[in-house]
Amino acid sequence: MPLGIIFKRALRDIRQNLVTHIMTTIVVALTCLVFIFFSVFSLNLQRIADHFGKELAIVVYLKKDLSQEMIPSLYQKIMGMEGIDSVRFVSSEEAFKRLEKYFKDEKEVLEGVDPLFLPPSFEIQIDKAVYNPGRVRSIAEKLTHWPEVQKVQYGKDWVDRLESFSKAVKAAVVASAVLLLVMAAFVVSNTIKLTVYARQDEIEIMRLVGATNGFIQGPFLLASFLQGAVGSLTAIFAGLFCYEYVLNIITQTELIRSLNIQFLPLLNMFTIVIVSGIFCMAGTAMALRRFLTL
Amino acid sequence: MAFDLEPIIYPIGNMAENYENKRKVMLSGDQSVIELRQVQKKYAPEIVTLEEADLTISKGEFVFLTGPSGAGKSTLLRMLYKAEEPTGGSIIIDGVELSSLSKSQIPGLRRKVGVIFQDFKLLFNKTVFENVALSLEVLGLKKDQLSARVRQVVEGVGLSDKLHRKVIQLSGGEQQRVAIARAVVNRPPIILADEPTGNLDRKRTLEVVALMEELNARGATIMFATHDETLFKDTHRRVLRLKDGKIEEL
Structure with a gap:
């Protein structure tokens, strides 16, 4: 019709x-x-x-006894992973400086502390274009199993x-x-x-x-x-x-x-x-x- | 009168096409257009309207169907356009066994069978034109084609001056003529009239009979149900009487 x-x-x-x-x-x-x-x-x-999720970073703390020669190869290995935007190495000294900066006027509490007592670490930014909470978790879990790694932090609770x-x-x-x-x-x-x-x-x-x-x-x-x-x-x-x-x-x-x-x-x-x-x-x-x- | 019963050129839909195909396959070559074979109609538990009735009506015949009120004339007609089903036997219309029709093929049957109802079944708040046009609208006819055809048929029943009047403003006789116009406007080869003169005075009754005779003269097969015996007293037409579930030829 x-x-x-x-x-x-x-x-x-x-x-x-x-x-x-x-x-x-x-x-x-x-x-x-x-x-x-x-x-x-x-x-x-x-x-x-x-x-907010895109602003999250993964912090990979390395074992203290890790030799300096291993750092560049580890850096390359992390950069080679899928979904990584940037990686920054933070040495024990730099971590200590940050801590000092954090304490500002109460710097004296750090007096006598070994400047190398903090572990070196990598700060990893996830590629924003491919970001999702599941991907952050999956990268963090892979890194946890590396022998050079002491601990991985990524705001797990927040992401979950x-x-x-x-x-x-x-x-x-x-x-x-x-x-x-x-x-x-x-x-x-x-x-x-x-x-x-x-x-x-x-x-x-x-x-x-x-x-x-x-x-x-x-x-x-x-x-x-x-x-x-x-x-x-x-x-x-x-x-x-x-x-x-x-x-x-x-x-x-x-x-x-x-x-x-x-x-x-x-x-x-x-x-x-x-x-x-x-x-x-x-x-x-x-x-x-x-x-x-x- | 200006009736024209040449088959209308339908914009055939699937269902009409299916019906036609079925008809071509089943047509046995004879000229009967209505055939009842051992037809039975019972209403539970013991009311028998038709009992093993046989009947053959040929193409172009004009048949009166009579019988007392409640004898089952309307029921018989309703079975012919598949508004009711028989409880036994078979009904063949224009070569097609009605029980073989699927639901989608029923409209095809009803386009071949024009029905004039005792209670007119008109839309009283609509005009004569709108009522008559309904039969063509369902065929999907174009506006100009439809309008010309409606005017022609309404002129044929003598109501052209009341084309745009609402049906409620017409007399009983005029309303009956509108019902006739609606039944024939799509040029059906079979016309079933169920007490079409039941509510009319003598003059209007004779007018309606004359209209039906003219349609018949132009080729339509007509089954005219009435309990008014004066209408067929001196007729040369075939008269069937329905009584106690049997169809008798008078």
Whole structure:
């Protein structure tokens, strides 16, 4: 059947029950807005976690009795590992100087201490382009097993907590997405059901004069897709407006500005519109099944 | 009158095509368009509407179906356009055994069988044009083609001056003529009329019968259910009586 006829009939249905359809679209928009809020929160949390995570360094403490000749070859070995950005050698003397600097006015506490009592170490920066918490852990674990290495430190707890929190937020966003979309689909399918009830006579006559299920269902499915799509699009615009408004307030502090908080990428917005439309259409298709027995 | 029963050029969908293919395979070469073989219709537990009924109606025939109220005339017609299923036997319409049709092929059957309902089944808050056009809209006809065809048929039933009136504003006789126009606008080769004159006065009744005769003269096979015996008292047409689950030829 030509799409033009389906479109015409769908628009006629919407026009005839305009108030109900507008109310439904608002409910869909509010539902999607909640989801968009969670998504933006999750996305930016991930960005912040990445931002701080990239600043993490791995410190490899070497055994004190390690000969100086071994240092260049160890340096090359570390640089040869995958995902390493830079490596810096910190000798025992330099470590002691740092300690002195740290104590500043209380330097006297270090009097009489052997300047070589601190172990030499390598400070490793992970390549930011390929950073993820799992990679930091994997590099650190490899280094632990080297015979020249005494101890490896990399902020393990912080990385682990960050990773699990990030996973939990992602799971919550996915669960909320499914839940909210099912809710939107339920609301839309019920509105469409009301339209079907109102037009039951017409549907019966259409069936008797040889209308196919596609001809009867098409306009209802299209109307529900449009409600889902228009509702989610409205939510995106509302979300974008809120984002701009809130951003203007919070970016007055330098710290927040440096985090570069962002709205959803274009692809995500497009996906939300399409998926919302498809969910609403699927809900309606299920609701219509019992009305369309021949 | 301006009826034209040349087959309409449908933009055939899959289901209509399937129906046509099935018809070509099954057509045995005879000219019967409606055939009942040992058809049985029972409603649980003991109500028998049809009992092993046999019937053959040839192409172009005009058959009256009569019987007292509740004899099962409407049920028999409903089985012919697959709104109800027989509990036994087989029904063959235009060479196709109805029990072999899948759900998706039923619309194809219903496009071949125009039905005029006793209660009209019109959309009262819509215009005459919209009601009649519905039968063509489901075929996906283009707007200009559809409009020309509707105007032609509405003129044929004498309602061209009321084309854009809402059906609720028409008299009972006029509403019945709208129902006839809707049933024939897609030029079906078979027309089933279920008590089409049941709610009409004598003058309107005779008009409807004349309309049906004209459709028949133009090639349509007609099955006209009525309990009004005066309509076929002096007719040369075939008359079938449905009584106690049996079909008798009068």
